[in-house]
Amino acid sequence: MSGVLVVAETRRRELRDISFELITAGLGLVQQGAERLIVAVVTEDAPEAARSLSVRGVQEIVTIAAPVEHPQSAVSEQALEALIADLEPDIILLGQTVDGLGFGGSVAARQQLGFAADVVAVELDSGVPVARCSAYGDRFTACVEFPEHDCVLAMIRPGSHEPATDAHEVPIRELIVDFDPARVANTEHVAFRDPEVGDVDITRSDFLLSIGRGVRERDQLERLARLAANLGATLTVSRPLVDAGWAPASLQVGQSGKVVKPKVYLALGISGAMQHLAGMANAETIIAVNTDPQAPIFTVADYGAVVDLFEVVAALEARVDG
Amino acid sequence: MARPERRGSVKIVVPVKQVAVIDDEVELNEAGTGIDLDSVDSTLNEWDTFSVEAALQLRDASGGGEVITVTVGDARASEGLLTCLAMGADRAVRVWDDDLGQTDALGTARILVPVVEREDPDLILCGVQSSDWRSGATGAALAGLTGRPHVAVVTKIELDDTVLTVERELEGGLIEVVRIAPPALLTVQTGLNQPRYANFRARKLARQKPMETLSLGQLSIDQMAVQAIAGSRVSTLAPAESGSQAEMIVGDAHVVAERIVAVLKEKIGTTL
Numbered sequence: 001m002s003g004v005l006v007v008a009e010t011r012r013r014e015l016r017d018i019s020f021e022l023i024t025a026g027l028g029l030v031q032q033g034a035e036r037l038i039v040a041v042v043t044e045d046a047p048e049a050a051r052s053l054s055v056r057g058v059q060e061i062v063t064i065a066a067p068v069e070h071p072q073s074a075v076s077e078q079a080l081e082a083l084i085a086d087l088e089p090d091i092i093l094l095g096q097t098v099d100g101l102g103f104g105g106s107v108a109a110r111q112q113l114g115f116a117a118d119v120v121a122v123e124l125d126s127g128v129p130v131a132r133c134s135a136y137g138d139r140f141t142a143c144v145e146f147p148e149h150d151c152v153l154a155m156i157r158p159g160s161h162e163p164a165t166d167a168h169e170v171p172i173r174e175l176i177v178d179f180d181p182a183r184v185a186n187t188e189h190v191a192f193r194d195p196e197v198g199d200v201d202i203t204r205s206d207f208l209l210s211i212g213r214g215v216r217e218r219d220q221l222e223r224l225a226r227l228a229a230n231l232g233a234t235l236t237v238s239r240p241l242v243d244a245g246w247a248p249a250s251l252q253v254g255q256s257g258k259v260v261k262p263k264v265y266l267a268l269g270i271s272g273a274m275q276h277l278a279g280m281a282n283a284e285t286i287i288a289v290n291t292d293p294q295a296p297i298f299t300v301a302d303y304g305a306v307v308d309l310f311e312v313v314a315a316l317e318a319r320v321d322g
Numbered sequence: 323m324a325r326p327e328r329r330g331s332v333k334i335v336v337p338v339k340q341v342a343v344i345d346d347e348v349e350l351n352e353a354g355t356g357i358d359l360d361s362v363d364s365t366l367n368e369w370d371t372f373s374v375e376a377a378l379q380l381r382d383a384s385g386g387g388e389v390i391t392v393t394v395g396d397a398r399a400s401e402g403l404l405t406c407l408a409m410g411a412d413r414a415v416r417v418w419d420d421d422l423g424q425t426d427a428l429g430t431a432r433i434l435v436p437v438v439e440r441e442d443p444d445l446i447l448c449g450v451q452s453s454d455w456r457s458g459a460t461g462a463a464l465a466g467l468t469g470r471p472h473v474a475v476v477t478k479i480e481l482d483d484t485v486l487t488v489e490r491e492l493e494g495g496l497i498e499v500v501r502i503a504p505p506a507l508l509t510v511q512t513g514l515n516q517p518r519y520a521n522f523r524a525r526k527l528a529r530q531k532p533m534e535t536l537s538l539g540q541l542s543i544d545q546m547a548v549q550a551i552a553g554s555r556v557s558t559l560a561p562a563e564s565g566s567q568a569e570m571i572v573g574d575a576h577v578v579a580e581r582i583v584a585v586l587k588e589k590i591g592t593t594l
Contacts, residue, residue, distance in 0.1 A: 011492070072500060073462075074471060096458070098492050101450070101509070102474040105459030106466025108553055109428045115553025117427070117457035135455055135559065136344045136357070143558045153553070155459075186471035186503045190487070195495030206590050232592055243513030249495055256491055264589050266582065285589050287582055288568070294346075303585060304568035305578040315579030319594050 005089035018095035020163035056168035070189035073102030114146030198250025205234035212238035214269015254279035272297025331386035340402035369449025407528035408520030429552035431463035
């Protein structure tokens, strides 16, 4: 056992929360017998990032200087390949994030690593790594093994682990990587564009009436907006309605939209994909109405009802109008 | 694109997947390692409807070229390919071997490699993920194995003669604009277009289009090579423990509405 490698994630020079969640997952493996936990970070501002990553239980922080500002997946790939050669880890933990999706699969395929994605837990079973993965929209859980692989790369779902916070001095080492300039130049950052600000700031409302795919018909949106207004709620949506062009992205709740924490979140016709739950699970009170009793939204709801949303809408309209 | 001999036309390979539609009828297979595919319907993966549409739009905007859709799957997967052809893809390739057994995203990517090498496209468009396992890894693995530059989670594609500029969607709705050198691979996110609907007539006509079925042997793929690269093996699949703490409201819609009104009154003082 030579140990666990966590690859931290940065954006615009800032460490992302997933980095500290991965450290928690790594520390769990050390508790179960993994030899050591090493955290690596590829960034333009390595010393600052390394200091922030210094958490109790981490043996070493390895920094790699990014060859360009805002590095793309080609940089992450080469950095991870260099780290594998240098450290020979048994287990590598990356985030199942947009950046993680950019290079986890390619390195795993090229290096013939054991591989599991959307992992919610990784453990050692008699010293051998096993992973628990979500499948079929969180309706099933898979136990995954990695026979005949000496090194396993697990892509950890954001939010599945609490972030590690216990700051502690950790030795820092720089690893010099000889990046292939042609490969680096093939994908080039041009610009960032911040999300457009809508007329309504949905993060400031105490009461969100949120609608999803269950609405089925675009014509119903006006009616639901009217109901929201009459109830004193702000109307929000899940991703499919934005994808369909029915609602602006500024009203979207979820991982690629806004994270909201209202006092009441009334979800009508939202099944509750992981990406949506990531944006609303911390609401104080969640009421979910869905025709599918297995819908994952019920796993985070305080109150649930298995009934057609439009029947509930009609009953609420009667109350409001009456 | 980058290759002068193809200027003005673009050749795009679109790997797709036929996925199970999970409903109450779903059953597990005998080994308890997957679902019994005979117990459910299947459909073209939602993300792949967007990648196919994106490919068709790029082909048509370039004034020519070809969209080849490819899948790894048994006979059920032909239905998904037929959907792609009915949408407007030019031809389809299905790779399968009954002996293939359990594989994963990396194994699938390995099988796709010789198809990509044979077709030598300017662009490969994959969906970000499939709705069943949501690994989001097949595209990146295929790019890695074929040595192509790649960008994940793309929401906009602009292609002129030699320059491919894309937008990728980061967490929180942040957009990053990236320039990438073709021949490249992109994984596309839902919402980047409105996939066209293939009606019955289009599906019927699509049956006239070329659909090729290849075995691993015909692609000179050693099954051991696929097994060696497959990164994982599912030992058990089980229904997720719901962990639901929700108080389920029993009764008709009026009972539900009354309860919602009561909760609103208690939590935020709404009076109706």
